[in-house]
Amino acid sequence: MKDIFLSIFKTTEERLKNPFIGTFIISFIVYNWKPLSVFFLSSQKIEQRITFISNNYTDILNLLIYPLVTSVIYIVLLPYLMWLFESLVFKSYKERNQNLYKNKLIDINGKKSVAESEIELENLKANYKEMADLNSQLQLYKDQVVTKDLDIKALEDKIHDFTQLTNNLESKIQEKDKSINNLYIQLEDSEIKTKNYYDEYENTPENTVRDFVNNLHLINKADKNESNTFFIDRFIALGLLQVVKDEKTRKEYIQITDKGLFYIKRAFSSRII
Template identity: 30%
Template sequence: MNLETEFTKRNKNTLQHYVKCIKTHFTLNVVKHFDQPQMKGILTAILDTSKDRLKNPFIGAFVISWVAINWKPIVTFLFSDKTVEKRIELIELNYESTWNILFLPLIIAGIYIIVLPYLMLIFDLISNNALKKRKENLFEHRFYDIQGRKKLAIGESELEDIKANYREKSDLNRKIEQLNNNIEKKNELIENLQSKVETLNKDYENLKRLSTDSMNLSFTLDEEKELNEEYAKFRDEDYSEYFTEVGSEVSQNNSIPSKIDKIIIEKYIYAGIIKKIIDKEEQSINYVFTRKGRYFWKEYVSGIRISKPNSGLRIDDGDELPF
């Protein structure tokens, strides 16, 4: 068992010796050809392609932390008076550590990329109140400064007013006051005239709207025939019995009789005989004949026979209508 262990150790030492020889040979060849133009071109190309990768914040942080931790082997390799072989051996013996070469730079880079922004945020939150107080104090100082300048400007203005000629200033103020009064009177006159014009325009529009359907009484023969048929059907309806009261009130006052039931008025509206006009500005409601309603009313009135017996005036619209 001891012989086997010793043999394994010897093989392991031999293998490590071979690896060191290969590393040394490779490094010597690199250093030997470093000054050649072809090697310089290769290194330049490698550096150019690495620029974009170094712009990554994690890679940049890793490279900086790696150089900061491993500065001793770098300085030893670049500036030592020993031969290259001795430099490499010295670095492998004293500075070759996986922790320093890989893990510690990764940890520092991770802290820089991930933890440091949160630490900066905490510091900002802590200092936020202090900064806020400082800004408030600065604003207060500026405000007091502005107030002082304002008082100084007022004092200077008062001094200039005292130095000015009082009589000229008084005359000028009086003229300005007179002009302002004239302007106010003219503005009031303009407002009154505009109000009257608006009122007249509203009245005109209301009259125009109320009388449009009433004045349009020209009918063709076909229209008169159709309207006569509709009028005959209307006379058979139960609500036609109230046509005298409803038609008189609509024709004379643009309103409806107060004693007539609302359902009857709605029947007249849905039959297209009268229509309701709501004036939102004047807050009023008017009732007018439609074109058909005006024709019905004309036929109704022209068909009524008026008699005057001894007991008083009597209106008979029963069987004497012209249809």
């Protein structure tokens, strides 16, 4: 007996899970809630309730047609309506996402501009530091010259008191003057050399400078193939590299010249690599 009830219950449950049957039952309840209320909630006898319902609520439209039409609409037409609504909503969702992506792109471009400005600021700071170092070195030379002048003045004052040491003092003064002249000559040579390097760098194609900096790892490489030899000979001819012989081992090796170091420094500061 228990198995029979379980079988009936299981069969009924499967029927109720059917979309059409479930929808029809709900629609039937909606359209016929009054006779159902009378049948289940009325205090009259069951025979009276049945008679009352038979006399007042036997319209075929409410009992069958309306629930059936509603179920068909729900099962057949509603999915198409949902598809239409989802299509309309998808378009707005797509446009909203595009606006969101545009806002993110604007934010990214803004951050990129800030990063580029920060890099430019760091480069300016580096250039200012380089100029400050050069000015400090020049000021050091000037201070040395002033010191030498003070020494000379002190020696000249002593000449008046020690005439017997005039010749020695004049010799020392000449040596001091020569040292000062040498300092001026070295400073002028350094400035001329730097200007010449700068002029040559400006007249050198960017591709040549880029090749030189990017292939520095080929210098003194153990496997001297044709490519390495061509690179070294090319930049030796340009004065960027030079061959140096080690006095102890008597072996030759490649060294970057002052001009080459200037090119490397300018290439990094100009950001052409």
